[in-house]
Amino acid sequence: MTTGDIIITVIGSLLVIVGIVGSVLPVLPGQVFSWVALLLLRFTSEPSFTTRFLVIWALITAGVTFLDYVVPMWGTKKFGGTKAGVWGAGIGVIAGIFLFPPVGLIVGPFLGAVTGELINGAKGNDALKAGLGSFLGFVAGTLMKLVISVIMGYYFVVNAF
Secondary structure (H helix, E strand, O other): OOHHHHHHHHHHHHHHHHHHHHHHOOOOOHHHHHHHHHHHHOOOOOOOOOHHHHHHHHHHHHHHHHHHHHHHHHHHHHOOOOHHHHHHHHHHHHHHHHHOOOHHHHHHHHHHHHHHHHHOOOOHHHHHHHHHHHHHHHHHHHHHHHHHHHHHHHHHHHHHO
């Protein structure tokens, strides 16, 4: 193992840790950090992964990143939310990202769904139910990010050490 390999492995290890932690903390794109750790191993003296492997994981990472923003809206709909609640959850995700990170990413979709439903004339309990769907969607998105970050972390550890 060369000095360059050691440096890459140390940086990659840190990225895996940040990736796993970032999967749970809404402010960090954890799954992206985990993928970059895998990519770094490609630049060692003995590359561990094929280009195909890295492209597949890049697509999985992009898909999960996209779903992380969509699943709260889907959860709103599944829990009886109307289009107003779905739009509210979507606006809440965007507003939460920019106005109140990191807490806004958790609370924004919930408040957006509830607000959208209330504006649309829903009763309090129905609006809260739609907000709960949005929150559960957020939890599902977090779980997806955590699972793929842990899997990528596993691949990194197995191939780096």
